[in-house]
Amino acid sequence: SQKIEQNSEALNIQEGKTATLTCNYTNYSPAYLQWYRQDPGRGPVFLLLIRENEKEKRKERLKVTFDTTLKQSLFHITASQPADSATYLCALARSDSNYQLIWGAGTKLIIKP
């Protein structure tokens, strides 16, 4: 069955360091992969989208990589700040499922000052 795995344990990072979050998937060939941020009790907010033929995407302090051989996406936040503390969700879509998103459970990121 399709499976998307994100680190279930919270990730604690010191302010100013780079935070790296992992999204692994199995039995799946996604056409698109998206990353969202979710704060407690609020709806997810879109961050970045990367296509299957792209290796890397950047937006300000954010960087996403997509390795279809390893079936893995890495999400990096450089120069992390306490305001970056949130849960980060990855979501994948493939062409044969009408491009609907399938979501990982998310990783909670805590940036310590």
Added chain:
Amino acid sequence: DSGVTQTPKHLITATGQRVTLRCSPRSGDLSVYWYQQSLDQGLQFLIHYYNGEERAKGNILERFSAQQFPDLHSELNLSSLELGDSALYFCASSVGVSGGSDTQYFGPGTRLTVL
């Protein structure tokens, strides 16, 4: 503010009851998606409508139904409620028909508590 509105914000009801959740998408968006998020399940896709037509169904129970109206707002109907239906219900919207390649804009959610 994403531009997506959901009402009500909170809903407390009893088992066996029926409720209706409402969503208004961002101006110009034709797609509406419904998701359920509970503590132990993460974000679960329920159903997708595009311009009034159902496009895809996810893990939506038969007790649940939805529709998108001509003005593009959508309603999610939950009936014969059970304790396990307690969750946050999110609506999201996007411009196009593809859930995967479009940015989805999420509403603030409706917190449903079934007692």
